[in-house]
Amino acid sequence: MGDDLATLRKQAGAEATVHLADARRLEEFLEPSSIDAVITSPPYPNEKDYTRTTRLESVLLGFIRDKQDLRALKQGFVRSNTRSVYKADADDALVADHEGIQRIARLIEERRIEQGKTSGFERQYARVTKLYFGGMVRHLAGLRNSLRPGARLAYVVGDQASYLRVMIRTGRILGELAQSLGYELTAIDLFRTRIATAGRQYLREEVVRLRWLG
Numbered sequence: 001m002g003d004d005l006a007t008l009r010k011q012a013g014a015e016a017t018v019h020l021a022d023a024r025r026l027e028e029f030l031e032p033s034s035i036d037a038v039i040t041s042p043p044y045p046n047e048k049d050y051t052r053t054t055r056l057e058s059v060l061l062g063f064i065r066d067k068q069d070l071r072a073l074k075q076g077f078v079r080s081n082t083r084s085v086y087k088a089d090a091d092d093a094l095v096a097d098h099e100g101i102q103r104i105a106r107l108i109e110e111r112r113i114e115q116g117k118t119s120g121f122e123r124q125y126a127r128v129t130k131l132y133f134g135g136m137v138r139h140l141a142g143l144r145n146s147l148r149p150g151a152r153l154a155y156v157v158g159d160q161a162s163y164l165r166v167m168i169r170t171g172r173i174l175g176e177l178a179q180s181l182g183y184e185l186t187a188i189d190l191f192r193t194r195i196a197t198a199g200r201q202y203l204r205e206e207v208v209r210l211r212w213l214g
């Protein structure tokens with residue numbers, strides 16, 4: 001990474017601005033009609049705490065000093081795991097009328113009860129699934145004003161079956177949500193497949209490609 005950065009430094013004319021911010025609140029810091037392309041790998045509903053995978057770097061680089069800082073960082077994330085869910089979270093309301101997501105959440109909850117799983121984290125599985133997609137809706141909705149007509153977008157996401165083996169076809173659902181917000185769904189490209197640890201089902205890792213026509 002160090003070598004890559006040293007190489008890039010020599011390339012003149014490529015300006016970059018880094019915002020340390022919540023991608024669900026883009027309208028607060030991006031200029032209207034200023035974006036031509038979005039390429040990103042957002043979280044998936046995969047029970048992974050992204051603050052954990054980068055905690056050492058976050059401390060060494062001075063982004064977090066104590067538990068309050070860590071909490072603030074987590075609160076600025078799209079919800080993708082039950083360790084980072086808060087009472088006041090309300091992104092789930094944004095997918096209240098999406099029948100597919102509601103069905104998945106009901107199935108997770110039914111399985112949890114059937115299997116007698118009662119820990120505090122397990123009780124959050126259904127909710128975190130709705131919070132995840134609600135967070136992505138908030139991101140995609142807030143982004144629209146900053147996009148130029150014709151802008152192209154690419155989201156790398158993967159299917160998940162982390163919650164009691166209930167299949168979540170992340171790319172397909174994200175594509176549907178984007179369409180309901182006025183985006184054109186150009187394609188869902190298959191990047192690779194993995195076999196779910198728990199069963200015989202294939203999990204697809206995909207690139208959801210969108211266009212914003214204005």
Ligand SMILES: C[S@@+](CC[C@H](N)C(=O)[O-])C[C@H]1O[C@@H](n2cnc3c(N)ncnc32)[C@H](O)[C@@H]1O
Binds near residue numbers: 023024042043044051
């Ligand atoms: C699937 S990972 C992608 C990692 C990235 N490709 C990389 O190499 O670092 C998802 C990333 O989204 C970040 N993230 C989660 N919620 C976010 C939010 N609301 N705004 C901005 N980034 C967020 C997480 O910290 C995590 O690094």
